[in-house]
Amino acid sequence: MNYLAIKHLHMTAAVLSILFFVIRAYWSVTCSNKLQLRLVKTLPHVIDTVLLLAGITLAAMIGPEQPWILAKIVALIAYIGVGTIAIKRGKTPKARGIAALVAVAIFAYIVGVAMNHHPLSWLA
Numbered sequence: 001m002n003y004l005a006i007k008h009l010h011m012t013a014a015v016l017s018i019l020f021f022v023i024r025a026y027w028s029v030t031c032s033n034k035l036q037l038r039l040v041k042t043l044p045h046v047i048d049t050v051l052l053l054a055g056i057t058l059a060a061m062i063g064p065e066q067p068w069i070l071a072k073i074v075a076l077i078a079y080i081g082v083g084t085i086a087i088k089r090g091k092t093p094k095a096r097g098i099a100a101l102v103a104v105a106i107f108a109y110i111v112g113v114a115m116n117h118h119p120l121s122w123l124a
């Protein structure tokens, strides 16, 4: 697969990732039992794995030793950590809702980093 194809795969996975996250976060805040559906539990992991693997492949192709790529990796870890509070670990609906908003903000930061190739994201 060439660079552009992998980049499109990466971007498609990014869109699906945030879409699924927002839907699951909504179900988490409203205490819906749809979160327990098998597909709802597994599909996000498949999408996020594709997102990460495609990102790592792109990084390897253009040379990974760039501050903005490091910033994306660190922010991705934060997105996952805060995301698990929003979906699972948050004790109250309010805590899960706040964590969901923080996770969406981190995601928006990552997209800005990707587009501007700069750790300052949208401010660069």
Ligand code: HEM
Pocket (backbone or CB within 6 Å): 007, 010, 011, 014, 051, 052, 054, 055, 056, 058, 059, 062, 069, 072, 073, 076, 079, 107, 110, 111, 114, 115
């Ligand atoms: C939630 C996580 C991520 C999101 C939302 C995301 C989003 C994006 C988007 C939207 C682009 C296209 C930017 C553009 O050219 O307009 C992109 C490109 C890219 N991403 Fe990610 N990404 C994520 C994680 C990662 C990770 C973890 C890595 C590296 C390990 C990575 C490496 C790259 C690289 C190398 C490009 C290509 C940049 C270019 O050719 O201009 N991404 N990403």
